[in-house]
Amino acid sequence: MFLVVVEYIIALQNQHTICMEEAMASPLSIRLDERLRLNLEQEAAASGIPLSQLVRDLLETGAKRARRDRIRRDSARVARYVAATPSAQELFEETGGTHGA
Numbered sequence: 094m095f096l097v098v099v100e101y102i103i104a105l106q107n108q109h110t111i112c113m114e115e116a117m118a119s120p121l122s123i124r125l126d127e128r129l130r131l132n133l134e135q136e137a138a139a140s141g142i143p144l145s146q147l148v149r150d151l152l153e154t155g156a157k158r159a160r161r162d163r164i165r166r167d168s169a170r171v172a173r174y175v176a177a178t179p180s181a182q183e184l185f186e187e188t189g190g191t192h193g194a
Contacts, residue, residue: 125133137147175181 133147134144137144140147142150175185
């Protein structure tokens with residue numbers, strides 16, 4: 094049951110991500126020190142893309158990494174709980190374990 098709930102939550106998060114990507118972008122103002130801005134401008138120029146696109150790409154990559162890391166931490170927490178709790182182990186076995194993973 095717990096795994097089904099986790100899978101449902103992940104599906105909702107993925108659906109939310111798709112909806113957000115389809116929505117119009119909204120501006121975001123951030124402060125950068127001169128060194129960081131220069132580094133970003135140089136990287137954008139070297140890549141042949143606008144600075145704003147480079148920053149969006151870097152933020153998207155970082156956000157995906159953060160989400161992946163959070164899911165891994167949550168999965169590890171669930172695994173520790175299942176390993177330490179006989180009733181959770183029983184439920185895990187009844188529902189088919191890792192579903193072939």
